[in-house]
Amino acid sequence: MKKREFWFLVGSQCLYGEDVLRTVDARAAEMTAAMNAGGRLPYTLVYKGTVKSNEEVTGVIKEANYDGQCTGVITWCHTFSPSKMWINGLSLLQKPYCHLATQYHREIPNEEIDMDFMNLNQAAHGDREHGFIAARLRIPRKVIAGHWQDADVQRRLGDWMRAAVGVAVSREMKVMRFGDNMREVAVTEGDKVGVQAKLGWQVNTWAVGDLVKEMDAVTESEIDGLMAAYTAAYDIATDNIAAIRYQAREEIAIERMLRRERCMAFTNTFEDLYGMEQLPGLASQHLMSKGYGFGGEGDWKVSAMTAVMKAMGRGENGASGFMEDYTYHLADDNRCSLGAHMLEVCPCLAADRPRIETHPLGIGMNRRDPARLVFEGRAGSAIVVSLIDMGGRLRLLCQDVECIKPIMDMPNLPVARVMWRPAPDLLTGIECWITAGGAHHTVLSYDVSAEQMKDFANMMGIEFVHITADTTVEALEEKLMLADLAWKLR
């Protein structure tokens, strides 16, 4: 994991004299230390001083832009900080930005309060001046209000930090493509130049033949090593050990190429496996469990989104995985959606220890039976996320879902499966999703929240559409129509 930190910048001015500024400085340091000790921030907060002039603001923001570990800046105004001094600096800011609207004291001290207290403790005043300038400059930012000691404030700050990590990971994202998109599929296409300009993703192709060459160079003892890792993590429920060893060979070769090119995500397609005996199944699943993004059928957008969302989760490899809506259960009393994929579902979604099985692929060219992990997804609240290219802009679509224990065994279904009920209910949820143009491929996450995805979209300057328990088709249609107009004006 890369070392990351967030910078805490406190605004003030020279008007108050040295004594007040010393107090501001000491308290900001105390607050930083306490928030770091609170155990709710996933990354270190670094107090970078009290800024009191245009030169100081501009200087520290240039430094933040340049610093490789600084993943975002968090500002707060203990006193009043006239915000014209922030214009030049904020105009240059390239890192995610959060405005923490807090104050040192929790309660107004009835007996103690006088005008000296008011001058020192006027965040309610200073934070409004500070907020105006970011609004005036149209700078995307997160505003979090509350007392800095409150668990909920620290938790929200931590959640925002993870969204900012998504931004950092996105800006460095490299996707390795083996083959193109599945023939004739529309939603997995997109403007790679536009996406790189907007999100930073470098999406390029490598020859399947080069992967096969890399596979041929993998040794039996290397395969033995990976087989031990498979055995430690999964139950082997097949006699076809050769098929598992073949997947290990594929995984080692793919990872070698990913590492060599510093790629965090990859795609392939069952239509382009020339020289390979099996579509990578277990191989892709185990790579995903390590944090790599994956998209089937050449879907580079979902592959990169999977890697970004994994990195936004716990330990920068959270429970987020590539998913596909397959089929519905439309019985009146128990409607739900069944998600799976041809093979490649990440074991981070599993309720129990996955089994390695081998079955025929049943689609595409005649390949040897690929080994894959089979399991049920776990129950719990989650989101599904889809990034689509609307032509001239990207739309990030997010839907709240409730994952459930699959309502039947499906003993002949040879792939991992997850069942859920989308918000607001299955049928309205489907209507909303289709109305908004969401793909069949998604990232399903138990770990990243819709608010974090909204923050990510905000920071990246892309459209965000959220389907919740309160969404109606009619309201959504109107929102999409207005968004279309608004985005044309940008």
Ligand code: MN
């Ligand atoms: Mn698919």
